[in-house]
Amino acid sequence: MSPASATAHEWHRVRIDLGERSYPISIGTGLLGDTDSWAGLPRAAAAMVVTNDVVAPLYLEALRSALAPHYPQVHQVVLPDGEAHKDWATLNAIFDALLRHGCDRKTVLFALGGGVVGDMAGFAAACYMRGVPFVQVPTTLLAQVDSSVGGKTAINHPLGKNMIGAFHQPARVVCDLAVLDTLPPREFSAGLAEVIKYGPIADMDFLSWLERNLPALLARDRDALAHAVRRSCEIKAWVVGQDEREGGVRAILNFGHTFGHAIEAGLGFGEWLHGEAVGCGMVMAAELSQRLGHVDAAFVERLTALLRAAGLPVRGPSLGADRYLELMRVDKKAEGGDIRFIVIEAPGRAVLRPAPDAIVRDVLAACTG
Incomplete structure (x- = not known):
């Protein structure tokens, strides 16, 4: 059984209290591939999964299948992996995909990956049509305990890390512990x-x-x-x-x-x-x-x-x-x-x-x- 389809066991919820921007963090096993994990999110005609070429072969299809009952269309954009690609050119690849698919301001972005994917997808969500909803689906331990939580989004500049960005809170964070099994x-x-x-x-x-x-x-x-x-x-x-x-x-x-x-x-x-x-x-x-x-x-x-x-x-x-x-x-x-x-x-x-x-x-x- 793949980690993404593993049966969900005991899970926990932590809440970020920010008034109207409050949201839950779900922590458990088998959450990524569970359709119920994605219920109650903002309604939209389309979702866009942003991931990278390392995570995509492992978990993209499981997430797309779990999202399909909630969104009529589930698009995807697969970015190159690594901190070296946390830049304007890669960010533009997300915008290109959103525009190519005719995504509107209700489209929900899903950041499936580690901190680099989460930061870039979140920044793209903050900017596209002046702000669309997004969901963090962190696949690394670092992203689950830090970068996916709190709404800090950014790309790097050659002179400094995370120097270009915005605060944009996610609608939800879903931490599936099973995906950590494949982490190097x-x-x-x-x-x-x-x-x-x-x-x-x-x-x-x-x-x-x-x-x-x-x-x-x-x-x-x-x-x-x-x-x-x-x-x-x-x-x-x-x-x-x-x-x-x-x-x-x-x-x-x-x-x-x-x-x-x-x-x-x-x-x-x-x-x-x-x-x-x-x-x-x-x-x-x-x-x-x-x-x-x-x-x-x-x-x-x-x-x-x-x-x-x-x-x-x-x-x-x-x-x-x-x-x-x-x-x-x-x-x-x-x-x-x-x-x-x-x-x-x-x-x-x-x-x-x-x-x-x-x-x-x-x-x-x-x-x-």
Whole structure:
């Protein structure tokens, strides 16, 4: 039995509370191919599934079949896979398909894939006819616990990651744990970085649970995965519900991302996976937190050990401090040329702080090469 047609077992629902833009996150097994998963969505004459050439052979037909009872027409556009294609040219391929099929402003887009597909399909939905509904169907662990939730959509610019985008909330997020069975080990580890992130910023009990249950997660135990995805979504829902457009507390979700985005841009998008760069960036951000006097060395080592055990890199590439600083000044959290970082003020609590270049250089000297 394929993962997409697996019988649905116990499932969970997390709600993002944003007034009229509120929506559910469904988490379970066998949801993707279950017709009932798609009931109650906006009515339309057509749906458009946006996916990529890796995911399409695995899950496209199962989703199309499940959507067919709800939409008279189900179109598709299959994009090239990878962060290197998260650009204007690939975005235009989505618009080309929408226009070619005569899609109107009620057409519902379904983002079937990882974070790149979700970001681009969501951005296309935000722009097409000034906004059409879309649904996130994340097929990677990273997308299920982070990028599919919260409405941030974007493409990359050669000078910076996710610099061109919009906030556009999905109508629903459907996380089918069964699709994680086909995720390559490297991609799975990259997703664990975004799971681990939630511990230091918001829930040290969850961090302890991850330390105890990492072997089960790496073995893709369904119960362990269900708890990890659900708790991650609960924390993100709590944060996004307070700050939808990242004007304040939502910035804590970017722990490790300032350093991580610099790694991705500096090496060339796609050389390191996003989760790999974020995992390494968290080590750097923890080291910065220690040097600013907020946490001790034991905390840094604890986090580093967990990331290493998850199969993630914990030392950054040697781009040179000047290059790192140049790239980080393009980060969306920078203001007036000053770089601001998410640091751990105390275990389980994160804040946004500037840091002197001299200290950042010390961190880079200690954590790269």
